[in-house]
Amino acid sequence: MLDKKQLVTIKGTREGLILFIDETCSFNEAMTELHDKINSSKPKPDEPIVSVTVKLGNRYLKTEQEERLREIISTKNRFEIYTIESDVVLKEDALRWKENSEVKIVNRIIRSGQVLNITGDLLLIGDVNPGGKVVATGNVYVMGNLYGIAHAGVNGDHNTFIIASYMKPTQLRIANYISRAPDYESEGVYMECGLIDEEQDKIIIDRLQVLSRKRLELNGFERRIQNG
Known part of the structure; x- marks a missing residue:
C-alpha cells in the first residue's frame, strides 16, 4: 500500500522550525495534520518557545485561515510564528507595488x-x-x-x-x-x-x-x- 502523502513537512534549523504546507491540498486537511504533528512534538513546559517560519507556496490565506493557523502554532503549545511566507500576491498589492x-x-x-x-x-x-x-x-x-x-x-x-x-x-x-x-x-x-x-x-x-x-x-x- 502506498504511503500517505504528507501535507505538512517540518524541517529543523538552528533558528527554529521551517514548516512547509502542501499548496494543493485543502486547508482543513492541512490544519488537521498540522494539529496532530504539533501535539506530538510539543516541547516540554520548561523548554524555550520554538520559532516557526511557515512557507505556504502558491497558497493564500484568508484572515480566518491565518487566525486558525496561529491558534495551532501558538505559545500555549510552546511554538511561535516568526513569519508566514507566500508566493501569492494579491492583485491590489501587485498594483500598489x-x-x-x-x-x-x-x-x-x-x-x-x-x-x-x-x-x-x-x-x-x-x-x-x-x-x-x-x-x-x-x-x-x-x-x-x-x-x-x-x-x-x-x-x-x-x-x-x-x-x-x-x-x-x-x-x-x-x-x-x-x-x-x-x-x-x-x-x-x-x-x-x-x-x-x-x-x-x-x-x-x-x-x-x-x-x-x-x-x-x-x-x-x-x-x-x-x-x-
Whole structure:
C-alpha cells in the first residue's frame, strides 16, 4: 500500500522550525495534520518557545485561515510564528507595488510656487526653477537644471537619491535628511547626484559613478527605461 502523502513537512534549523504546507491540498486537511504533528512534538513546559517560519507556496490565506493557523502554532503549545511566507500576491498589492516602483516621466518646467508630487521614481525632462519643488516616493532624476527643491524617498526610504544634469538646488531632501544651499555663492555642478552617506549621517553630492557601487537598483531603472 502506498504511503500517505504528507501535507505538512517540518524541517529543523538552528533558528527554529521551517514548516512547509502542501499548496494543493485543502486547508482543513492541512490544519488537521498540522494539529496532530504539533501535539506530538510539543516541547516540554520548561523548554524555550520554538520559532516557526511557515512557507505556504502558491497558497493564500484568508484572515480566518491565518487566525486558525496561529491558534495551532501558538505559545500555549510552546511554538511561535516568526513569519508566514507566500508566493501569492494579491492583485491590489501587485498594483500598489507597480505604482511605487514605476518610473513616471514628466516633460515640463516646474516654476516658482509649483509642486510636482510623484509616486515611484520621477524622471523630469525639464528644469526645476527657484521656488519650484519636486517630490517622489522613489528616486528623482532631473534631466535639466535643478535650482529649486527636490525631495526623494518622501515616505522614509533612505536608499533613494537625486540626480540632476545641473545641480544648484535651494534644498535637497532625502527621506528625513535635509541639505540646505551653501551660504556662499556656488557655481553648481554638472551631472552630479545627491544621496545619504550613512557614515557621515548626512546628504552628500558626489559623482554619478558612485551610484553603480552604492545603489544597485539604478541598474533596474536603466532596464526599465530601455524596456519602456
